[in-house]
Amino acid sequence: MASNFFINQSIVIHHLKIGGISNSSVFQIGSAGVIKSLSNLYNTGNFEGPAPVSSAEIAQEQQNETPPSSSEIFVPLTGSG
Template structure:
C-alpha cells in the first residue's frame, strides 16, 4: 500500500529548550526515522562538566508568552 502525503507547513517561530543525544524533533510526517547518535570530544575535555547553578527566578509579570496559554490546573 502506498501513501502519498502533500504537506505545506509554515513555522514562524520554533523554540527548543533542551536537546540531548536521543532527541528527535519531527515536523510533518515521515515514512521512517533512523535514529543516529554520535559523540565527539572536540574540546579535548578529560572530565565531566561542572554542576549547573540555580535557575534564576523570573517574576510572573515579566513573563509574556508568544502564544496565549491556559493557566495549568494544580
C-alpha cells in the first residue's frame, strides 16, 4: 500500500558554508520526493590535451623514487598457530 506525504516547509537560512562539493555530491535542504541524478561534462576552455604536470606531482614522484628509511620498512608478522 503506497503512502502519500504532503509536507509544507518554511526554511530560513541566515548563513551557509559548504566546505566542498565533488561531482557525486548531493546537497539537499528540506524534503525531496525524488532525487534524479544529472551529469554534464563540458569543455568550456576548448582544451585539446591533458594539463601539464604540476610541481606537487613532480615532488611526489621524486619522493617515491627515494628508498624508504628504516622506520618505513614493514615486516609481515605471522600468526602463532
